[in-house]
Amino acid sequence: MVVSTKGRYALRVMIDIAKFEKDSYVTLSGIAERQGLSEKYLESIIKMLVQNNLVKGLRGKNGGYKLSRPAEEITAWDIISVTENDFYVVACMNPDAPKCDRVATCVTLPMWKEFNDTMQDFFKKYTIADLAKKDV
DSSP states (O other): OOOOHHHHHHHHHHHHHHHHOTTSOBOHHHHHHHHTOOHHHHHHHHHHHHHTTSEEEEOSTTOEEEESSOGGGOBHHHHHHHHOTTOOSSGGGSTTSOOOTTTTTOSSHHHHHHHHHHHHHHHHTOBHHHHHHOOO
């Protein structure tokens, strides 16, 4: 269970958009420049964010990206849950994993479920608005 670069960069993209969108769309080139990231790599991240309705895009001269809803309504978990394919504490927690033969008798499963829920709750308490307010 490691947050990948894709997940970390997606958070940075969302925070950047929240900080700079104001009344206009934020360009991908602007995000790449401010974040010191490859525009090419950001294209795949922004595509994932658009597909999952976290941002909306506009083509053309004044185009770019905006958050699809207020930054106060988007949590870190919203982003991590779409960027991380395997973000489960144990493999059997993944809904796509084969059914475990021991699920009915596993004495550790409740502990893993609680830990998984705690982890999700942790990320859900941080909104993009909260993170965008922080100065480094």
